[in-house]
Amino acid sequence: MRPALAASGGCFVGPESRLKPFVDDLVRRVGTAPLRRTAAEFDYLGAMRHYAGCDDLGGQACAPGWSGGGGGIGRNAYVGTSRMLTKPLSDPQAAADLLTGEPGLFTIIDAAGGAIGRVGPHESAFPHRAALGSFQVLHDVNASAGDEAYARRAIGVVRDELGKEFGTAGYVNYLDPEMPDWARAYYGDSLPRLRALARKYDPERLFAFPQGLSGT
Numbered sequence: 368m369r370p371a372l373a374a375s376g377g378c379f380v381g382p383e384s385r386l387k388p389f390v391d392d393l394v395r396r397v398g399t400a401p402l403r404r405t406a407a408e409f410d411y412l413g414a415m416r417h418y419a420g421c422d423d424l425g426g427q428a429c430a431p432g433w434s435g436g437g438g439g440i441g442r443n444a445y446v447g448t449s450r451m452l453t454k455p456l457s458d459p460q461a462a463a464d465l466l467t468g469e470p471g472l473f474t475i476i477d478a479a480g481g482a483i484g485r486v487g488p489h490e491s492a493f494p495h496r497a498a499l500g501s502f503q504v505l506h507d508v509n510a511s512a513g514d515e516a517y518a519r520r521a522i523g524v525v526r527d528e529l530g531k532e533f534g535t536a537g538y539v540n541y542l543d544p545e546m547p548d549w550a551r552a553y554y555g556d557s558l559p560r561l562r563a564l565a566r567k568y569d570p571e572r573l574f575a576f577p578q579g580l581s582g583t
Contacts, residue, residue: 378418383408444508446515448522448543450529451536452476452500465528466504469521471512475503494536494555501538502529519545542578549578 379386383406394400409417420440421429430438456462466474478500486496504525506518513521523545537543537552546552554561565580575582
């Protein structure tokens with residue numbers, strides 16, 4: 368079994384002293400000490416700048432570098448897809464091989480549970496309250512990683528293989544134009560109610576787009 372490297376990060380609301388016991392418990396449960404472990408405290412604006420990629424940029428450089436923004440933040444092209452993690456992995460190594468086997472591919476795994484699961488699936492637009500988490504599968508589009516058609520084929524393989532194990536649910540924040548039965552994948556049992564609301568509040572289809580509920 369070949370080793371795999373993973374990075375885990377998150378945002379905790381509170382002082383670092385309160386965070387430490389949770390991270391210590393996570394390390395204990397994983398059973399392997401991390402190669403590196405860091406934590407930093409920010410105020411709200413500092414946190415927004417950090418997640419915008421501005422840690423090494425000061426002043427006006429912390430702004431978009433495209434469309435006349437004049438800043439130092441670059442713009443990356445990528446395509447994405449997703450699957451919801453509905454149960455524990457039956458073969459973690461097979462999943463790791465699938466998610467790391469293609470150059471240019473990277474995956475974000477967001478944990479669910481906790482407060483997410485304390486809201487009923489019919490109490491909000493998000494139907495996947497019982498999921499353990501989500502796979503957000505992304506592929507760069509550039510000269511070295513391949514063009515868009517190549518990237519979409521690559522993420523499609525991962526999407527479909529994950530679907531065999533975890534079912535057809537997906538995460539709406541990573542719209543995939545090739546997602547099979549996209550409306551059910553993203554909205555599940557919430558779909559009829561959301562379509563009715565879209566017809567009610569957007570009768571002129573102002574917000575219609577190919578995978579938007581106003582257009583269906």
